Amino acid sequence: MSTDSIINTLLIALEQNPDDLGMRQHIAELILATNDFETAASHYEIILQKQPANLIALKGAAESASQLGDDVKATGYQQLISALENSNSEHSVAAPSNISSISASSENTENNSEQNKNPQPTKLKAVDDSENVTVGPWENFDAPITLEDVGGMESVKKRLNMAFLAPLKNPDMMKMYGKSLKGGLLLYGPPGCGKTFIARALAGELGATFMSIGLSDVLDMWLGESEKKLHEIFETARRKAPAVLFFDEIDALGQKRSQMKNSGGRNIVNQLLAEMDSVGNDNKNVFILGATNHPWDVDTALRRPGRFDRITLVLPPDAEARIKILEYHLRDRPVEDLNLQQIALKADQFSGADVAHLCETAVEYAMHDSIETGKVRPINMGDFDKALKEIQPSTRPWFETAKNYAMFANEGGVYDELLEYLQAQKI
Numbered sequence: 001m002s003t004d005s006i007i008n009t010l011l012i013a014l015e016q017n018p019d020d021l022g023m024r025q026h027i028a029e030l031i032l033a034t035n036d037f038e039t040a041a042s043h044y045e046i047i048l049q050k051q052p053a054n055l056i057a058l059k060g061a062a063e064s065a066s067q068l069g070d071d072v073k074a075t076g077y078q079q080l081i082s083a084l085e086n087s088n089s090e091h092s093v094a095a096p097s098n099i100s101s102i103s104a105s106s107e108n109t110e111n112n113s114e115q116n117k118n119p120q121p122t123k124l125k126a127v128d129d130s131e132n133v134t135v136g137p138w139e140n141f142d143a144p145i146t147l148e149d150v151g152g153m154e155s156v157k158k159r160l161n162m163a164f165l166a167p168l169k170n171p172d173m174m175k176m177y178g179k180s181l182k183g184g185l186l187l188y189g190p191p192g193c194g195k196t197f198i199a200r201a202l203a204g205e206l207g208a209t210f211m212s213i214g215l216s217d218v219l220d221m222w223l224g225e226s227e228k229k230l231h232e233i234f235e236t237a238r239r240k241a242p243a244v245l246f247f248d249e250i251d252a253l254g255q256k257r258s259q260m261k262n263s264g265g266r267n268i269v270n271q272l273l274a275e276m277d278s279v280g281n282d283n284k285n286v287f288i289l290g291a292t293n294h295p296w297d298v299d300t301a302l303r304r305p306g307r308f309d310r311i312t313l314v315l316p317p318d319a320e321a322r323i324k325i326l327e328y329h330l331r332d333r334p335v336e337d338l339n340l341q342q343i344a345l346k347a348d349q350f351s352g353a354d355v356a357h358l359c360e361t362a363v364e365y366a367m368h369d370s371i372e373t374g375k376v377r378p379i380n381m382g383d384f385d386k387a388l389k390e391i392q393p394s395t396r397p398w399f400e401t402a403k404n405y406a407m408f409a410n411e412g413g414v415y416d417e418l419l420e421y422l423q424a425q426k427i
Contacts, residue, residue, distance in 0.1 A: 003030060003221045005265065013215045013252055016191070016293075021047050021054075023216045028060055030221060037067040055084055145197075146204035151352075152321025156198060159185060159312045164287050165205055168242055184276070184288030184307055186250070188295040189314035190398035192353030195291035198314070199246045202289070209243035211236070215252050218268070227271040234275040234286070242285040250290035250308075251297040269299050276307045293398065295414075296405045303414070313417045316351050316395050319344045325352055329359040336378035343384050349393040349425070361387035399427050 010027050014020065028043035041064035047057040062077035147157050163185055167174040174180075187195045203210040213233060220226045237243040247253060257266045276288065290308055292298060302308050317325060322344035330338070347355055362383040369383075370376045403422055406415035 003034060006219050006221050007031060007034075009219060009252060009265075010215060013249055016249065020214075021051060023214070025054075025057060025060075026216050028057070032060055032064060033221075035067075037064040040064045041068065052080075053084055055081065058084070145201045147198070147201045149204075150194065150198055150201050151324035152317045153194060153198060153314065156187065156312055156314055159310065160198075160202060163310060164244065165202075168206070180284050184290060184309065186295065186298070186303065186308040186311045187289070187291045187314050188293070188311065190316065190351060190395040190402075191293050192351035192394060193314050193316050194352050195314050196248055197352070199248070199289055199291065202244065202246075206244065209237065209240035210246065211243065212246045212248065214248055218253060224267075226268050230268065230271050230275060234283075237286045238282065243287070245286065245288045247288070247290045249292060250302075251292040251294045254290075254299050254302045255297055256299045269302075273299075273301055273307070276302070296409060300411075311414055313421070315421060316349050316393070317355070319348075321352075322347055322350065322355050325355045326359065329356050330379070333363060334376075334378035336380050338379070338381060338384070342381075343388075346388050347393075349395050350391075351393065351395050354391065354394050358384070358387050358391055361391060403427065 007027060007030050010023060010030070014023055014027060017023070024043050025047055028040050028047070031043065032040040041061060044057045044061035044064060047054055048061060051057065058077050058081050062074050062081065065071075065073035065077060147160070150157070167179050187198070189195060199212065203212075211233065217233070218226055218229050220229060233245065237245050254269055254272055255265065257269050276283070288308070290298075295311065298308075303311065319341070323340050326340050326343060343358075347358060350358065362379055365383040365386050366377065366379040399422065402415075402418060406418045406422060410416065410419065
């Protein structure tokens, strides 16, 4: 795969998660290697706005500024680099040799370790409750949530329980029925509805290895390296079985080969197919979980039995689930006379992310009013009424697109569940 293709693919993934600074840093390094110093500098500046002590970003920004002829910026960056390196050098002399850094898995968790100040592009993590040790390049992290923390999504929870959790928790029954965990489950649906969140919750339920794989953990600019990385991921899972491999945005890795213009992308799909088929290997007790917003872009060969042989629709939260999401986001904030049931009913077809954004917008109105009047007041229904007029459900464009595929490309009834929902909602 060419460098330009890798950069374009990573940029698409970055649009879905612009706060992923590790991925942005990896992209900046790739762009810098192509001598596009202006674009690289823009990415490094975004990183430094949130992580001003990130040495890797500072060095990249310094080189970009120097190449662009901006000597003032380049000198400023170099001064910061020198100061930080001197500080780190003094720090390392006094630090015990057995200290290890631990990365937080939650977006909302702050981490003040040196690793958080200077993140590396590799973000693949493994959870192994049976052994609290670092596994190769992966790091352990504690999953702070379980399936009980997930509001709604009962059909998805049932599918996960039948396919994986129940057999894992009842090994004697699994042995008696000859059940193995081989195979996979593909979660699809509109963005912001909790596909990645439920995967994190699954990690909290497991007494097994959980490996979360992002696009940047696989793609590499050098020919053949992406396939090697993918093979090592599966080899690690086999060694640590029982294990769950979670591929987020699987359509980016497993895109239809007919849509690809270069052989590099097709080779990655072929490697993924070979690993899932376990050619020359044993995938027993390795369960593969994938998430995508575009199931119609996933190569059809990945959806046959033995690979992603089960596919489940993750829908926007129902009214009860929306109430739980509202309660969660308002739990530590001053509120007054809020009718959460009424708000939830007005937020029909809102994704979980939309509901969170609704809360933030209502908070902004209350805070702005408090600043303007000089009198602090709690968040009330008026703030939510204004926010509801401003925010529309982000799921609608997805359903409009998905409707065409559900009606005209429903091979084997794969979109029957989606069609049923569209008809019930009169979309």
